[in-house]
Amino acid sequence: MRTTSGLRATFGALAAIFWKGIKHYTRYPGGFVIYLIMPFLFTILIFGMGQFVGGGNAASNFAARTGTTNIVVYEILGSAVWMTSWVVVEDVGVALRDEQMKGTLEQNFLAPVSRFTLLIGMSLTDIVITTVIFMIVVGATVAIVLPSGFLNIIQAFLTLLIGLVPLFGIGFLFAGFVVKFKEPYVFTQLINLIFATLTGTYYPVTFLPYWVQFMSGVLPQTYVIDDMRRIVLANQTLVSLYGSIFVLLSLALVYPVLGYAVFRYLEKKASVTGEFSKY
Amino acid sequence: MNPVEVNALSKTFETKEGPLFRKVPRTVVAVDGISFSVPKGEIFGLLGPNGAGKTTTIKMLCTLITPTSGDAYVAGFSVAKEQQKVRANLGVMLTGERTLYWKLTGRENLEYFAALYHMESSYTRKRIEELLTLVGLKEREGTLVENYSTGMRIRLSFAKALLNEAPVLLFDEPTASLDPQSSHLIRDIIRALKKGGHAIILTTHNMEEADILSDRVAIIDHGKIVSLGPPSELKQKVKSSDVIEIEGRNFSDQTADALQSFSEVSKAAYSLAEAAGEKGLLRIHTEKGKEVLPKILEFLVRKQATITKVSFIEPTLEDVFIAETGRSLRD
Numbered sequence: 274m275r276t277t278s279g280l281r282a283t284f285g286a287l288a289a290i291f292w293k294g295i296k297h298y299t300r301y302p303g304g305f306v307i308y309l310i311m312p313f314l315f316t317i318l319i320f321g322m323g324q325f326v327g328g329g330n331a332a333s334n335f336a337a338r339t340g341t342t343n344i345v346v347y348e349i350l351g352s353a354v355w356m357t358s359w360v361v362v363e364d365v366g367v368a369l370r371d372e373q374m375k376g377t378l379e380q381n382f383l384a385p386v387s388r389f390t391l392l393i394g395m396s397l398t399d400i401v402i403t404t405v406i407f408m409i410v411v412g413a414t415v416a417i418v419l420p421s422g423f424l425n426i427i428q429a430f431l432t433l434l435i436g437l438v439p440l441f442g443i444g445f446l447f448a449g450f451v452v453k454f455k456e457p458y459v460f461t462q463l464i465n466l467i468f469a470t471l472t473g474t475y476y477p478v479t480f481l482p483y484w485v486q487f488m489s490g491v492l493p494q495t496y497v498i499d500d501m502r503r504i505v506l507a508n509q510t511l512v513s514l515y516g517s518i519f520v521l522l523s524l525a526l527v528y529p530v531l532g533y534a535v536f537r538y539l540e541k542k543a544s545v546t547g548e549f550s551k552y
Numbered sequence: 553m554n555p556v557e558v559n560a561l562s563k564t565f566e567t568k569e570g571p572l573f574r575k576v577p578r579t580v581v582a583v584d585g586i587s588f589s590v591p592k593g594e595i596f597g598l599l600g601p602n603g604a605g606k607t608t609t610i611k612m613l614c615t616l617i618t619p620t621s622g623d624a625y626v627a628g629f630s631v632a633k634e635q636q637k638v639r640a641n642l643g644v645m646l647t648g649e650r651t652l653y654w655k656l657t658g659r660e661n662l663e664y665f666a667a668l669y670h671m672e673s674s675y676t677r678k679r680i681e682e683l684l685t686l687v688g689l690k691e692r693e694g695t696l697v698e699n700y701s702t703g704m705r706i707r708l709s710f711a712k713a714l715l716n717e718a719p720v721l722l723f724d725e726p727t728a729s730l731d732p733q734s735s736h737l738i739r740d741i742i743r744a745l746k747k748g749g750h751a752i753i754l755t756t757h758n759m760e761e762a763d764i765l766s767d768r769v770a771i772i773d774h775g776k777i778v779s780l781g782p783p784s785e786l787k788q789k790v791k792s793s794d795v796i797e798i799e800g801r802n803f804s805d806q807t808a809d810a811l812q813s814f815s816e817v818s819k820a821a822y823s824l825a826e827a828a829g830e831k832g833l834l835r836i837h838t839e840k841g842k843e844v845l846p847k848i849l850e851f852l853v854r855k856q857a858t859i860t861k862v863s864f865i866e867p868t869l870e871d872v873f874i875a876e877t878g879r880s881l882r883d
Contacts, residue, residue, distance in 0.1 A: 275675040276640075276716075282670035293656065300655040300696075376650035380712070383614055384668035385640040396856030542619045547565060547611065 274440050286386045290394025291401075294364075298402060305402065308360060311408045312352035319348050319475050339477055341506045346422070349414045350429070350505060351474035354498045356410070357403040357433065358440055358468055362461050364399050365392065365444030370457040378452075388540060389533060392448065396441045400434075407433055415505060422505045429501040431511060435521050436497035443493075443529025449536035473498050493524045553628050555751035556590035556613070560622035563608050563775075582608040584775035585622065590751045592719075595742065597766030597783075599869060601881050605775035606755040610724050613753070614644045614685045626720050640669070645713035647725040658689050658708050660857035661697060662715060669716040679848040683711040686741060710738055714745075721752045727761060739765055759869040759881055771873050778876040783869055790867040791876045793818060794832075794841025798852070799825055799861040803832030807855065810823045811836060812878070814851075815873070816844040820861060823880035831860070835874055 276399040277285055298305050305376060323331045323344065336342045371379035381391055415422050445466070453456040471485065472478070472494035478486055489495045496517045511518060542548075563583040568575035583605040590596040598606045611617040613624055615635040622629045627641035645651075652661045659680060666676040684690040687707040697705060710726060723742070727735040742765060746752055756762050762769050763783045771779040771786070779786055803822055811820040811834065818837045825831035838844050841864060852859060873881045 275672040276669065276670045285667050285670060285673070291666050293660075295666050296660065297653075297655055308876070375654075376646075376648055377653060378652050379616055379646060380665065381640070381668065382616060383639060383644050383646075384665065385634070385636050385670065386668040421671055454783065541618070544616065547563075547617045 283390055287394045287397060290391060291397040294398025295401065296396060298398070308356055308402070308406050309409060311359075312349060312356050312406075315352045315355070315475075316348040320344060338480065339502075340514065341502070343419055343506055344505060345396055345418050346415060347502060348475060349411060350501045352499050353407055353410045354436070354494050354501065355465075355469050355472070355474045356406055357437070358443075358472075358494050359465050360403050360406065361396075361399055361440045361444045362447055362464060362468075364402070365395050365441060366447030366527065367457040367461055368395055369448045370451040370455065373452065374450065388537065389483075392441075392445055392533070392536070392550070396444065399441075399444075400437060403433070405438065410442050411505075419505070423509070424506045425508065429504045430513050432497050432500045432514075432518070432521070434529075435518065435525060436493045439493040439521070440527035440529035442525075442530070442532035445529065445532030445536045447534075449539035451547060452536075453539040455548075468492065468494060471495070489507070493521055493522070493528070496521045553625065554589040554591045555627055556588075556596075556753065558586060558588050558609075558622075559623040559624065560585045560587055560615070561609065561619050561624050562586075562621045563605075563612060563617060564620045566863065578618075580648060581775050583612070583619075586770075586772070586775070586777050587622075587841050588770055588780065588798070590720075592749050592751055593745040593746055594767045595746050595752045595754055597769040598753060598772055599757070599873070599881070600772035601757055601873075601879070604772045606757075606772055606774075607724055610644075610646075610722050610753065610755055611640075612713065614642055614722055618863050622794075622874060623871050640716070641718050641720055643713040643716055643718035643721045643725045644727055645710050645721075651709050652705060655696060657694050657696055658700070659693040660872070661708060662712060665712050671716065679715060679717075686714075686735065687691055687711045691753060703730050703783055704863035706730055707734060707738070710741070712739075719750060721750050722755075723752065724755045725757070725832060725851050727756075727758070735761075757881060759873075763869050769869060771869070771876060773873070773877050773879075779872055786869060786872045787867050790837065790871045793837040793839060793867070793871075793875075794822065795865050795867050796838065796841055796845060796848070797863050797865050798834040798836070798848070798858050798859060798863075799831060800834075800852070800859040801830055801832065802857040803834055803852075807832075807852070807857065808834060810855075811848060811851070812846065814844065816840050816847075819874050819878055821874045821878065821880040833860040833880075835871065835880060837871065837875060844846070847848055 306450060323335060329510055335344055341347055369378060394425050415426055447460060450460055471489045472492050478489045478495055483487060500517055503514060562585050565580045565582055567578050567580060569578050570576045598609060600606050608617060612619050613626060613631060615631050615638050619632060626638045629637040631638050662680045663676065685694050687710060689704060689708055706729060713721060727738050737753060742752060754765060766783060768781060769783050769786060770777045805822050808820040808822040811817050816838050820834060820836045823833050825833045870881045
């Protein structure tokens with residue numbers, strides 16, 4: 274057999290995993306459409322709650338507490354980042370369980386490709402998917418509601434790209450839990466709601482109790498959401514936000530290493546107990 | 553060193569069973585210190601009833617399950633310590649049709665797995681052409697697997713196992729759920745692979761298949777090899793007995809136990825004649841077939857069993873299993 278080795282082999286495998294993911298998205302388009310619609314629905318929900326429950330002073334209170342009068346862009350940025358983290362946790366974390374239930378996980382694990390390559394390949398698909406979601410959801414909203422902030426979207430997107438790295442680490446962590454303990458949707462639904470609560474998706478984290486803010490501080494989404502709002506709504510630049518970008522870069526080092534270590538540990542445990550083929 | 557060397561391989565699963573909060577730990581010995589080797593150009597059959605430990609053995613050999621003790625070597629590499637190298641030297645077909653991506657076409661599935669095996673792209677194209685033609689799927693290569701029949705999916709899964717031209721091939725129930733024509737095709741390919749020098753391990757609970765394909769068979773039960781050798785030699789061991797097969801209704805394990813208490817009967821085993829039928833089969837080993845038959849029939853009639861067919865048959869591998877374990881392979 275004629276085989277490739279080294280980087281060429283790894284890139285070949287990554288490309289195959291990436292394209293398989295893209296083909297699945299295009300052949301099961303429902304999930305992608307939901308990811309596109311949900312940020313708008315959540316924004317409408319939050320906007321409605323503010324309007325109908327918050328009363329006449331809702332808008333001015335919002336401006337006083339968030340520093341902007343543009344409720345729609347503020348909320349859609351939070352929603353878009355939440356959806357991005359949702360995609361990563363679902364796709365990287367749950368995808369392995371999904372493959373386990375389909376019976377294809379063992380087939381992937383039978384091949385001499387490394388587990389790390391498998392996880393990275395799935396993450397590459399997600400970069401494209403989340404980019405498209407971001408560009409459509411945020412791009413369309415800002416273009417319509419805040420045309421003056423449109424050029425800032427590129428910088429906001431760069432923040433998201435940096436934030437994706439630690440997010441994939443969190444995805445790897447969940448992938449390990451899911452392969453070992455099954456019941457992926459219990460994990461992901463809980464964690465997605467916790468993320469929305471802790472990361473300032475719909476309100477500034479500064480209003481959370483101090484001990485909760487500590488938890489927010491270790492989640493990359495907190496920084497991505499805050500930085501994006503500062504860039505799009507307050508015309509700040511990436512350079513001026515160097516402090517939080519530094520934290521994001523640090524989290525980008527910690528989470529992937531931690532996530533992959535936990536994944537490998539739990540995957541080895543699963544290999545001892547024969548979990549790969551269990552439903 | 554042979555392409556496959558298995559040395560005292562064992563697997564024990566620790567499980568917890570019972571209702572929530574009252575789970576009781578349980579230890580299951582799935583594979584219990586088995587040893588065997590498979591040289592180049594040999595088809596080695598692992599035969600045993602469901603739950604005997606065949607699939608656990610295969611999964612340890614292909615690195616999906618970590619052995620509890622012992623080791624096995626594939627193409628000279630340890631399954632416990634050199635897993636990547638073991639995988640690169642193995643072609644594996646696991647049982648079932650859900651081993652493929654149903655939303656990809658037949659060709660896309662093979663292309664995907666070829667990349668995971670780090671196959672060169674120009675070679676991949678040529679190899680996929682060959683394999684699709686070999687398993688009769690060339691004309692349906694562009695169809696999504698979800699639109700394939702069960703037989704087509706299993707043939708594609710078989711082709712996937714051959715992609716990397718591995719020196720060692722593991723086939724877990726390769727013809728299960730296949731129609732006779734497809735089974736015939738797969739068996740012919742397996743024979744050709746043997747001629748090509750591949751070491752092949754085949755698990756099956758189909759004794760006819762093990763008999764006609766395997767050069768040597770290991771009969772496995774409760775995780776242990778109870779008999780090992782060429783099918784003809786194994787059958788020779790029970791050749792001195794007459795084997796009576798009685799088909800009918802109202803048979804049970806208790807009927808077989810009662811027959812075994814006859815002094816003339818050395819072994820008796822019960823199984824269902826068909827997977828989803830009422831008819832049962834009794835297989836009786838005796839030194840004095842013609843003399844004891846009237847006594848057996850009288851006993852069965854007294855027990856209100858309905859007898860539809862009685863025959864004296866040539867011993868098969870199933871009889872070897874019965875002689876070794878006192879149970880039918882089809883339990």
